[in-house]
Structures are given as structure tokens and as C-alpha cells.
Amino acid sequence: MNILVFTKRVAATQEEELRITGEGQAVDLSKVPFKVNDWDNYSVEEAVRIVDKAGGSVTAISIGDAESDEVLRRAIAMGAKDGFLVETGDVLNDPFARGELIRSFIDKEKIPFDIILTGVQSEDDQFGAVGGIAAALMGLPYASMVIGIDAVEADHVVIRRELEGGLQEKVKVTVPCVLSIQSGINEPRYVSIMGIRKASKVERKVFKADGYEKGSPKIELTKWVYPEKKGGATMLDGELADVCGQLLGILKEKGVCQ
Amino acid sequence: MSYTLIVAEVRRGVFEERNLDSLGLGALLGAQSVLLVPDGAYQVPDKFVDAIVKVKAAEEVYLNPMNMGRMLEAAFAAKGKPDNILFTQSSSGMEAAAYAAGLFGMPVITDVSGYDRDAGIFLKSYYSDKVFGQFKTAGVPAILTVRSGSFREFAAEKTAAAAAETIDAAAVETRTFVEYVEEEKTDIDITKAEFLLSVGRGVGNQGEVSGYEELAGILKAVLSGSRPVIDKMWLPKARQVGTSGKTVKPKVYLAMGISGAFQHIAGMKDSDCIIAVNKDPEAPIFQYAHYGIVGDIHKVRDKLKELAKG
Ligand SMILES: Cc1cc2nc3c(=O)[nH]c(=O)nc-3n(C[C@H](O)[C@H](O)[C@H](O)COP(=O)(O)OP(=O)(O)OC[C@H]3O[C@@H](n4cnc5c(N)ncnc54)[C@H](O)[C@@H]3O)c2cc1C
Ligand SMILES: Nc1ncnc2c1ncn2[C@@H]1O[C@H](COP(=O)(O)O)[C@@H](O)[C@H]1O
Numbered sequence: 001m002n003i004l005v006f007t008k009r010v011a012a013t014q015e016e017e018l019r020i021t022g023e024g025q026a027v028d029l030s031k032v033p034f035k036v037n038d039w040d041n042y043s044v045e046e047a048v049r050i051v052d053k054a055g056g057s058v059t060a061i062s063i064g065d066a067e068s069d070e071v072l073r074r075a076i077a078m079g080a081k082d083g084f085l086v087e088t089g090d091v092l093n094d095p096f097a098r099g100e101l102i103r104s105f106i107d108k109e110k111i112p113f114d115i116i117l118t119g120v121q122s123e124d125d126q127f128g129a130v131g132g133i134a135a136a137l138m139g140l141p142y143a144s145m146v147i148g149i150d151a152v153e154a155d156h157v158v159i160r161r162e163l164e165g166g167l168q169e170k171v172k173v174t175v176p177c178v179l180s181i182q183s184g185i186n187e188p189r190y191v192s193i194m195g196i197r198k199a200s201k202v203e204r205k206v207f208k209a210d211g212y213e214k215g216s217p218k219i220e221l222t223k224w225v226y227p228e229k230k231g232g233a234t235m236l237d238g239e240l241a242d243v244c245g246q247l248l249g250i251l252k253e254k255g256v257c258q
Numbered sequence: 259m260s261y262t263l264i265v266a267e268v269r270r271g272v273f274e275e276r277n278l279d280s281l282g283l284g285a286l287l288g289a290q291s292v293l294l295v296p297d298g299a300y301q302v303p304d305k306f307v308d309a310i311v312k313v314k315a316a317e318e319v320y321l322n323p324m325n326m327g328r329m330l331e332a333a334f335a336a337k338g339k340p341d342n343i344l345f346t347q348s349s350s351g352m353e354a355a356a357y358a359a360g361l362f363g364m365p366v367i368t369d370v371s372g373y374d375r376d377a378g379i380f381l382k383s384y385y386s387d388k389v390f391g392q393f394k395t396a397g398v399p400a401i402l403t404v405r406s407g408s409f410r411e412f413a414a415e416k417t418a419a420a421a422a423e424t425i426d427a428a429a430v431e432t433r434t435f436v437e438y439v440e441e442e443k444t445d446i447d448i449t450k451a452e453f454l455l456s457v458g459r460g461v462g463n464q465g466e467v468s469g470y471e472e473l474a475g476i477l478k479a480v481l482s483g484s485r486p487v488i489d490k491m492w493l494p495k496a497r498q499v500g501t502s503g504k505t506v507k508p509k510v511y512l513a514m515g516i517s518g519a520f521q522h523i524a525g526m527k528d529s530d531c532i533i534a535v536n537k538d539p540e541a542p543i544f545q546y547a548h549y550g551i552v553g554d555i556h557k558v559r560d561k562l563k564e565l566a567k568g
Contacts, residue, residue, distance in 0.1 A: 013385045014459070014517055017540055020389060027389055038486075093391070095368075099360060125384055127368050129356035132323065136360025141324055141432035144353040158436065162502055163269065163349045166441035166495065169318075174432045180353075184489030218365030219400070222379065223392040227542065228372075233534060233550035243551055244561040247533065250549060254531050256453035256510045257477055257566075 001056035001152065005047040005117040006102070006131075007040040007075050009068045010124040024223035036071045039119025043181035045188040046149065047117050048079035054152050057081040059111070063088060063098060069204055076199035077191045083202070084111075088209035093125065094217040099133030104212040106138070115157070116178045120144055128180075135178035143173050144180035262287050263333060263340035264307065265326070266295040267351055268317055270438075273300040275406075280344040281306045282409030283402070286373050289341050294333055296320040297424060305415045310422040311336060318435035321350045323357035325429055330358060332425040340399060347403040349502070355403045365395045369520070371405040386519040387542040406501075406524055444496040451480035452509045456499055456526070458484040460515020460536065460555055467492045470514070473559050476566045482506070484516045500525035514555040518543030 011032045019028045047058045059082040060075030062068040072083030086105055092098050106113070118131035128144070135142035147168060148160035155175055160168045162182050173179070236246045251257035262284045267274040273295070281303065284291035290308040296319075297312040304310060313320055313329050320329065330343070343358065345351035347369050359366035372381030372390070380393045380402065448454060455474045461467060467487075474481040481497065488498040499506055501521040511529035516522060518534070518541055526532065527546050534547035535558050544550045551558060 011385070013388060015538055017538070018385060018388045024392075027384070042489075094365075095356070096359060096365060123385075126386070127356075127366075128352045129359065129366055129368055132353060132356025133360035133366070136327075136357045141430075142353070142357055143433060144356075145349045160439060161349065164501055165505070166498075166503060167269075168439040168441075170436035170439055172434045172436055177432075183485065187491065218396055218398070219367055220394045220396065221391045222394055224384075225381075225390050225392060227387055227390060227545065230545045233532075233544045233547035235544075235550045235552065240553070240557055240561050241565070243553070244558060244565055247549070247551065247558075247562065248565060250531070250533065251453070251477065251510060254510050256479070 001050055001054045001114045002112050003047040003050060003056065003058045003115050003117060004106070004111065004113045005040070005044050005058060005060050005075065005080065006119070007044055007060050007062050007071045008037040008119075008122055009034050009062065009064055009071045010037045010122055013124070020224045020226065024225060027224055034067065034070070036074055037119055037122050039121055039123070039181060039183050040071070041188045042183050042185050043117040043119050044075045044078050044080065045186050046181055049186065050115070050149065050152055051079070056114070059084060061086065063092070063101060063209065065089065072204050073196050073199045074191055076202050077195040078189055083204035085204060085206045086209050086212075087206055092214070093221045094219050095125075095127040095129040096133055096218050097214045098130045099137055101209060101212055101214040102130070102134040103137040104214070105207065108212055109207065114175050116140070118178070118180045120180045120182050131178050131180035138178070141173050141177045142179075143171055143177070145182045146179045147182045147185050259290065259338055261290040261292050261308070261337065261340050263337070263343045264291055264293045265343060265345050265351070265354070266293055266302070267346040267348055268296055268298070268300055268320070269350070271298065271300065271317070273302055274346065274348070276346045276348065276404075278303070278410040278413055279404045279406055279408050280346060282412035283344060283370065283373060283404050285412050285414040286375055286409065287342060288375070292337055292340070293420070294329065304420045306413045307420045308416055309337075310420050312422055312424045313427050314424055315427045315429070319427065319429045321354075322430070322433055322435065323354040324433050325427060326354040327358060327361045328430070329425070329427045330362070332427060336423060336425055342399060343401045345401070345403045347405045351403050355401050359401045364399055364401050366401040367393050367395070368403040369405050370402045371408040383520065386517050388540065405520060441495065444494065446480060446496065448480055448482045448497055448499065449504050449506050451506070453477065453479040454482045454499070454506060454508045454511050455479040456482040456484065456511060456513045456516060457487055458513065458516030459486040461487060461492070464490070464492050466556065469556070469559055473563050476563055479512065484522050513543055513547070514559070516543055517541050518546060
């Protein structure tokens, strides 16, 4: 099994205050730390596990600026054999443009594969769309929300998709195919700084995105805005003991606590 | 004909409630609304659409994105190409929307939660609702997935009853349904709890979880969590709150270290009283909470333990 796994470097904004610049032109990420997209961490791990059992090799691919090399090194430290960076100067907001770029890159470079893995979604843009678009453009079968891979055969895989409310569906998909991996499918291995340093010795290939079709963007992000305030919470202020006392008071008032 | 094609989501014989949001956005878009639905014994809100296209296919065939491509083609043949196609933002809608976009070369915007009709602008969340992007499509038919809870109040009743027609759909071989797999039954049912203490990624590491278990014990609350906590196996799957976990409605929902992503909010927003503790004053969860505390959850946990014991 040759597996291509897509991995994206994203801004870790969960604990950061985000500022929109100018008249809504951009989101200032200059002080925000970056990391591997959580979902892609699970899919790299899954790719490595499949190859450990079925043989073959894992190639990690990232689309982004030179800094994205970081997530390729990480993937190599986890067990990927190769790392390919498709280098692009501009941020491709449109998932269609990224899907098209993936199709034409794989096509033009004649990269062999049996299975392509992506994450269900990027933490930053949350489109959840790149895998499905790329699959359709390549004429491959597709499944997303993949929460278990039960069988990997030469011509098909049996997977479980996560649905709403804890329900799953078991599905058979022919190979080659594209699968988008849901978080929680496995326990991604720990990657040490030493491991990443060692992985740096493995050569990563850089391809310029200009050399491939990505079509013209089909959607345009015209402006960034803050969320509309919905009234919001009554904030409990004061010293820690005071705030916690107020909280206990609310619990009593609601009758869930004496 | 200028129309919006609304792809209904049905699962196990149920016409999902979040379809109402697609009907609402359909009404805002202004064109006629045509509902695509598998032919079955569903309660379809036919008052809210102008026409219905029933697909002669089993639910599992209908929900398969590869088959959906063929069904859409059949619908286009019957009705012409629509202005926009709406899917639900869900496990089946997200999958089929992206695939259809690739198949038909159409623009796609997912998780749409707002629409400005005059400006023709769609609103889409970024960074778990910390900021939103305003999007325009290049004036061509687009595919959109609709966030649950965002548009249902705009669904408008039509004057005439919707006419229905039926189309056929053949199933592909490349992806086939095998079976549904139910979640294992557990003794604790978080949907029955009156008081949930729910922890998120802000807990930091597994070693901290036991402290929250203790606090839950002292407060007589049941411990639940957001997805990352369950993904990391710090709590069992049955304790997950959200779209892919449980929908809960306790008297009190105390959320500690949870940011307030839409998939989480959808599972707890109807709780009687929501209290959020987060160190980020801008955390989206404060928009849904009744009471909020900005601070370190571990310190709040320890102080609550001390006060509640004493
Ligand atoms: C198809 C699909 C289904 C999903 N289903 C679900 C679901 O059912 N349930 C669900 O929850 N999610 C679900 N998600 C995931 C969801 O999108 C979010 O990723 C998730 O809810 C984030 O969880 P969180 O708030 O715990 O983590 P984060 O978003 O990382 O937030 C952590 C928060 O903790 C705060 N924090 C950190 N440290 C501290 C501290 N010491 N003191 C105080 N605050 C602190 C931070 O400021 C931050 O706000 C789903 C996603 C997809 C794509
Ligand atoms: N710039 C990128 N580089 C590598 N992979 C990407 C990139 N953008 C999206 N992907 C892949 O597509 C998945 C879904 O992304 P999205 O549609 O942006 O939510 C991600 O989890 C990645 O696996």
C-alpha cells in the first residue's frame, strides 16, 4: 500500500486573542504559534499503522509556505518515508483551489498511490472539503468522518464512518480511494524534539505550486469580521474565593447542589 | 427555472430537524425551493417548499456521496440546473457537498451561518467561531452546507401545496453500505443528568482529569467532556457532549476549558443554565453561557473543592 497523507500547518488560535487588521483585510497571526492540524496528526498516525501492517510506504504532503516543512518533518518522525512540500506564496482560502492543486500535482508528478488520506477538516478554516473535492476531481471513491479502518485489502477497504449521536456506519470502499480521517481514530504516537531533529536528515522535496493548475478561485473572501455578540454571559468578577462562592451560590439557587 | 435545490438529510427513517435551516436559507435566497428526498415514509414539511423530487432509492444509497452525484444529475435533468444547492452541515452533508462540488466544478462554502441578501454575502466560521469570513461566490451556482440552528426561523410557508415527482437512481459499486454500528451501552447516561460538569482540552493533560472527577463527586455532578477529551481517551465516548456525541439539556451545564465550537454548542445550548470557565475572555462559549468566569480552570476547580467541602 502506498499512502499519500496530507498534512497542514495551522495557527493554534484556541488560546489566542485574534485581531482583524484594517477594514477586515486580514487576521493578524504574527504572534500566534503554529502547529500541525489536529486531524492530520491522526491521519498521519493511521497511514503509518496501515503500512506497518500491509507494507508499502507513506508520503506526507503539505501545501503552504516554506514553514510548512515543519509538519513534514513531524510526519517523517512519525514514520512517513518521504515529505513533499507544494510551495505556494499565497494562502489558498478556496478549498476548490487546493483540491485542484492536489489533483494536478499528483497527476503531473505521476505520484503512485493506493490510498490518499486527509483530515476531516482544518482547524483554521474548518471547510472539511478538500478531501472530497480532490476525490471527485480524480474520479475516486470517497468517505469522510472515518473513525475506524477494519480491513485493508489490495482492492478494497472496510471502514467505519462516524455519524451523529454516537452512531457509526460500516462501509466498503474500493481502492484506490480518498479517506478523510476523524479525530480519535487512534492514539497518535508521541513525537520528541529529538525525533524531529533526526527526521530533518531525511531530504524533503519542494515543488513550486506555480507549475500546477489550480484554476481560478471560485469563491472570494471579501472581509473578515468578529462574531456578532449574542448578549453573552453575566461575568462573575472578583477574587478567586469570591467568584467561586458566587458560582456555588448559583448551583444552590438552581437546586443542583446544597 | 431559477431555483434552490435543497438536499434533505434523512437518517434511519427520520427527516432530520436541521433540514429546517436549509429551508430557512432557501427562503432567504429568494428563488423557488425544490426539496430532494428519498422516497419513503418521512414526515416532510411540504408547506415550506415549492416542489419535491423524490428519489427511488434506499436511504443508505441516497446518503452515499457517489450516488448523490448521479441523483443530482437526474434532478438537473428534471428541473434544470439550480442556482444553489444546499446540504446540511453534518456527517453526510459535508461529505456529499464537497464531493458534488468537485464533480460539477461548483464553488463550495461549508458551515454557512449567515446570509446578507442585499450584498450577496455568506458568513462562514473560522478558528472555531473566533472570527468569520464574508464570502462571495463568483456569481455562478454554488454549493453550501448550512449550520444547524442558523436559519430555521426564516423558513416560510408557501401558498400552494408542493408538487412531487419521482426520479430513479442507480447505486455505484465503488462504495457500499454494510451496516450500522451502535454505540455500546454504558451505565452512566449523561442525557439524564441534572448537573453536568464538562471538561475540555483546557484540562491540559490526563493527570488533571482525576481532580475534576473529585470535584464532580463533591458537587454531585456527572462528568462529561468535549470531543478532544474523549479522543484522547481521558473520558469514555459515552461522556461526549456534541453533535457526534450526546445532546444534553441539564439544569446546569458547567463547562470548564471548553472553547465553544459549533459542534459542541449544538449539543448543550438548550441547557437551563450554562456556566463557562475559560481563561480566554473572547472564548465563543461566553456568548452562549448565562454566567461566565475568566480564569484558570485548575484554580477554580481547587477553590470550589475547598469551599464546597468546608
Ligand atoms: C464532524 C465533527 C464532529 C464533531 N463533534 C464534536 C462533538 O460531538 N463534541 C465536541 O465537543 N466537539 C466536536 N467536534 C470538534 C469541535 O469542532 C472542536 O474541535 C472541539 O469542540 C473543541 O473542544 P474544546 O473546546 O475542548 O477544545 P479547544 O477548542 O482547544 O478549547 C480549549 C479551551 O480551553 C481554554 N483553556 C486552556 N487552558 C485553560 C486553563 N488552564 N484555564 C481555563 N481555560 C483554559 C482555552 O482558552 C480554550 O478556549 C467535532 C468536529 C467535527 C469536524
Ligand atoms: N494547505 C494544505 N496542505 C496540506 N493538506 C491540506 C491543506 N489544506 C487542506 N488539507 C487537507 O485537507 C483536510 C481538510 O481541509 P479543509 O477542507 O481545509 O478543512 C485537512 O485535514 C488536510 O488533510
